[in-house]
Amino acid sequence: MWDNPTWAPLVASLITIVLILVLAIVLRKVAHRVITRVVNRAATGGSITSRFRKNAVPDSIDALLHERRKQRAETMGSVLKHVASIVILGTAVLTVLDRLTIPIAPLLTSVGILGVAIGFGAQELVKDFIAGMFMLLEDQYGVGDVIDAGAAVGTVEAVTLRVTRLRDVDGRVWYVRNGTITRVGNESxxxxxxxxxxxxxxDADIVSVRVLLEHVAEEIWADGEFRETKIVEQPQVYGVEQMSDSSLVFRISAKTLPSAQAEVSRELRFRVKSALDSAGIPMVATA
Incomplete structure (x- = not known):
């Protein structure tokens, strides 16, 4: 049977098809392995928190940033793997069909028309995915960040290519499509x-008030609990920010680690009120 010359082209085509499929599978595995290595390298990059202070930041904060990098890298890795699989296997299937003398031009035309129809029907979905990819690439926000996404304000609980899940201060969970987010305010x-x-x-003595507030700033900076975990630089007293016929408004400000401003603000209010009470300086209502 194998000596019959009519079988030779069929056997050659079969061998060629097998080689094409094997090559496609090998290329797919190689591409996935390369992408995995790139993702692992991106996910285990060095800490970026050292720029904020001379002393080392706590392990918990560094771990949070590491987890954020890992999530972003894994998401992009998943997208790249899917794209690589579609391109490599799609090319292999088309090559096999061409080898079997099956006309692929009508097939490509049909697929193109179908793709256009699906594209028109899924414009919003495509828009969400593209916005999600750029959001991840540009690191606009990540899990644990407090953001203002326009439609909702809250803490990011999950990020996918299609939606961002937020939980606001009242405990509501918001699902915001990435394509609808036109601007993001990131507080973290x-x-x-x-x-x-x-x-x-x-008529308060402005020198005494300023000295008292500077003493509060030095106190909280010297407190190891805040200096090691929440405050980046020593708080500053800016002096008189506003002035009216009934009051003077001083401002005390502190640069903090991401998402720690609320706790530091509460501590500042507590210490300032205690210091003013001890000095017998009353606070007044502003207009």
Missing amino acids: QGWSRAYMDVPVAY
Whole structure:
């Protein structure tokens, strides 16, 4: 049977098809392995928190940033693996069909028309995915960040290519499509700022008030619990920020680690109120 010359082209085509499929599978595995290595390298990059202070930051904060890098890298790795699989296996299937003398031009035309129809029907979905990819690539926000996404304000609980899940201060969970987010305010990226305005009577001794507030700033900076885990730089007293016929408003401000501004603000209010009470300086209502 194998000596019959009519079988030779069929056997050659079969061998060629097998080789094409094997080569496609091997290329797919190699591409996935390369992508996995790149993802692992991106996920285990060096800590970026050292830029914020001379002393080392706590392990918990560094672990949070590491987890964020890992999530972003794994998401992009998953997308790249899917794209590589579609390109390599799709090319292999088309090559096999061409080898079997099956006309692929009508097939490609049909697929193109179907793709256009699906594209028109899934414009919003495609928009969400593209926005999600750029959001991850540009590291606009990640899990644990407090953001203002326009439609909702809250803590990011999950990020996918299609939606971002937020939980607001009331406990509501918001699902915001990435394609609908036109601007994002991130309160947790890099550093944050806590500040407090202190209104005192117009006839108060401004030198005494400023010295008292500077003493509060030095106290909280010397507190190891805050200096090691929440505050980046020593708090500053800016002096008189506002002035009216009934009050003077001083401002004390502190640069903090991301998402720590609320806790630092509460501590500043507590210490400033205690110091003012001890000095017998009353706070007044502002207009």
